Amino acid sequence: MSDSIVIIGGGHAAAGLCAGLAEAGLGARVHLVCAEAELPYQRPPLSKAFLKNPEEALQSHRAEAWYADAGITLHRADPALAIERAAQRVSLQSGAVLEYERLVLATGAVARRLPQLGAGLANVALLRSAADARRLREQLAAAASVTVLGGGFIGLEIAASARALGKAVTLLESAPRLLERSVSAEIAEHVLQTHRGAGIDLRLAVAAEGFEVEGGRLAAISVDGRREPVELLVMGIGAAPDTALAEAAGLECDNGIVVDACLRSSDPAILAVGDCANFPQTPGGRRLRLESVQNAGDQARTAVATLLGREEPYRALPWFWSEQGGLRLQMAGLMPAGGEIHRRPGATPASFSLFHYSGARLACVESVNAPMDHLMSRKLLEAGKSPAPDVVCDPKTALKALL
Ligand SMILES: Cc1cc2nc3c(=O)[nH]c(=O)nc-3n(C[C@H](O)[C@H](O)[C@H](O)COP(=O)(O)OP(=O)(O)OC[C@H]3O[C@@H](n4cnc5c(N)ncnc54)[C@H](O)[C@@H]3O)c2cc1C
Numbered sequence: 001m002s003d004s005i006v007i008i009g010g011g012h013a014a015a016g017l018c019a020g021l022a023e024a025g026l027g028a029r030v031h032l033v034c035a036e037a038e039l040p041y042q043r044p045p046l047s048k049a050f051l052k053n054p055e056e057a058l059q060s061h062r063a064e065a066w067y068a069d070a071g072i073t074l075h076r077a078d079p080a081l082a083i084e085r086a087a088q089r090v091s092l093q094s095g096a097v098l099e100y101e102r103l104v105l106a107t108g109a110v111a112r113r114l115p116q117l118g119a120g121l122a123n124v125a126l127l128r129s130a131a132d133a134r135r136l137r138e139q140l141a142a143a144a145s146v147t148v149l150g151g152g153f154i155g156l157e158i159a160a161s162a163r164a165l166g167k168a169v170t171l172l173e174s175a176p177r178l179l180e181r182s183v184s185a186e187i188a189e190h191v192l193q194t195h196r197g198a199g200i201d202l203r204l205a206v207a208a209e210g211f212e213v214e215g216g217r218l219a220a221i222s223v224d225g226r227r228e229p230v231e232l233l234v235m236g237i238g239a240a241p242d243t244a245l246a247e248a249a250g251l252e253c254d255n256g257i258v259v260d261a262c263l264r265s266s267d268p269a270i271l272a273v274g275d276c277a278n279f280p281q282t283p284g285g286r287r288l289r290l291e292s293v294q295n296a297g298d299q300a301r302t303a304v305a306t307l308l309g310r311e312e313p314y315r316a317l318p319w320f321w322s323e324q325g326g327l328r329l330q331m332a333g334l335m336p337a338g339g340e341i342h343r344r345p346g347a348t349p350a351s352f353s354l355f356h357y358s359g360a361r362l363a364c365v366e367s368v369n370a371p372m373d374h375l376m377s378r379k380l381l382e383a384g385k386s387p388a389p390d391v392v393c394d395p396k397t398a399l400k401a402l403l
Contacts, residue, residue: 002099003029005307006090008080008245009106010034011043012293013274015061016300017104018072024308027070031098033090035079038130039064044293046133047157048323052164054137058130083249085267102269102307105246105257106300109239109275109291114149116211117235123217126235127154136234140165143232147171147221149208151178153322155236156191159200160325170201172208172223182320184335186343186354187366194327194350241276241289254278256289261313262306263299271306273299279314281334292320317382319374326350330374333364333381342389346370353377355392362386376400 005021007014007030014032018040021030034040042059050056067074078092089099111128113119123143125136140146140162148159151173159171178188195202203223210222220229241256252258252266256278263271263279274296278289298316305312319332336358344353351369355362355377362385365377376399380387387402 001101002088003101004031004099005029005102005104006031006033006098006100007104007106008033008090009108009274009276010036010038010040010076011106011108011274012040012061012296013106013108013300013303014104015040016297017106017273017303018067018070019062020301020304021307022070022072024304026307027072029101030070030072031075031100032067032072033075033078033080033092033098035077036129036131037077039067039074039076041130042293043128046130047127047154048161050133051137051140051158051161054141080245083245083270085249085270088269100269102271104303104307105265105270105272105276106274106296107242107245107276110242111235111239112237113235114211114237117218117233121213121216121218123230123232124235125232127158128239139232140167144168145170146232146234147228147230148234148236150236150238151175151202151204152236152238153179153182155234156195156324157322158234158236159195159202160198160323160327163195163198163200164325168201169199170228171195171203172206173202173204174206174208176205178202178204183329183331183366184341184354184356186341187329187368190368191324191327191329195324198325239275239291241278243276246270246272246276254287258287261315262311263303263314264306271303273303283313290318292318294319317378319378321374326369328369328371330367330371331364332374332378333362335366336363339363340389342393344370344373344393345395346373355389357386357389360386362392373399376403379403 039060078094080090082091091097111126117124145168146162148155148171159169163169212220218230220227243253246257257272259272259277275291281288302314321330339356339358342355346352353367353370353373356364367374
């Protein structure tokens with residue numbers, strides 16, 4: 001029987017798995033199967049520096065020679081098409097068949113697309129991959145105005161980048177506020193005012209429907225019943241876990257591939273990590289699926305431990321960042337429902353942190369343009385410390401001293 005470890009997916013989680021397995025001396029057993037032609041690369045810059053600067057290159061996690069030196073076999077631009085669990089093998093588009101002892105699914109997520117806006121429209125874009133980003137960068141360069149659908153992190157980052165390029169930007173959000181699933185109402189309001197202040201026509205609680213297509217292009221949309229011409233439209237309406245292979249192979253899926261705390265799927269020979277995995281936050285407790293670089297990297301470490309036969313349940317503190325023009329948002333921990341919120345001022349009026357408490361327990365900290373406070377808050381949360389609200393809200397308190 002093969003002793004191969006096959007990883008499907010070439011993103012952040014896959015890069016972390018390769019690094020961990022190489023460090024453990026197992027590189028020669030690893031096959032990395034990537035649908036994309038690129039070596040695993042950093043996705044966050046795609047909506048930020050990469051969009052704004054035509055000279056900006058993709059940032060690979062590691063050079064090609066590193067994989068060769070580690071003994072890792074790369075299968076690029078060769079998506080896995082099917083998993084045969086009984087025979088423990090994976091077939092690739094090229095016709096290659098890889099046998100595995102252990103298989104790790106790191107297939108990430110796919111950008112959601114409005115069904116009315118098919119893939120063929122020349123002036124409609126979405127952003128998930130390097131290929132999407134290259135296309136959108138060119139489309140942006142040629143456009144004077146852009147309409148962004150969706151006020152989540154990626155929609156806002158694209159809107160801010162387009163604005164920085166001098167474009168006339170309209171952002172349409174159907175919910176009554178921004179970032180509804182991810183940040184507090186206070187932060188959402190701050191983000192809204194900042195973007196409006198930068199000249200983005202940001203509209204909340206609007207119904208964008210009635211898409212008018214003409215000659216392979218989207219000509220106009222109806223916004224709250226009014227026809228609005230469109231030059232370029234970007235969909236930033238979220239992503240769905242890529243579970244296609246897992247579902248076809250009969251693995252348990254429910255908003256992602258269902259895994260245990262050691263990231264084993266319903267088939268113990270198969271693990272799942274990163275954006276595609278739905279994991280238990282606490283033993284037997286609430287399940288979560290996170291879309292962040294932190295989660296992909298930390299889960300890769302847990303998965304390596306599992307592959308090495310160590311039981312190290314995933315318990316990492318979630319944290320996230322987003323850059324939107326001059327706004328740097330950083331979050332650590334999970335926001336409690338109905339908790340108390342206390343504000344710590346930062347060094348400038350545009351910089352502050354919100355400390356969220358669940359009873360007396362510090363549960364989450366959201367920071368705006370306050371990277372040091374974010375870093376120290378993360379350490380406090382990781383250490384399970386809950387300093388009193390009046391102490392953290394005093395700007396004279398050095399958070400470091402509370403550790
Ligand atoms: C534009 C953008 C900006 C972002 N900004 C931030 C940020 O600022 N901060 C942050 O924390 N997170 C950010 N994220 C989210 C972060 O990038 C993801 O959470 C992270 O990439 C997840 O890593 P992953 O390995 O699980 O999935 P991915 O990085 O999505 O990688 C999955 C890979 O699997 C491949 N794949 C899928 N199916 C197959 C198959 N059948 N065969 C072979 N390969 C397959 C895909 O092509 C893809 O390359 C951003 C995401 C995007 C798209």
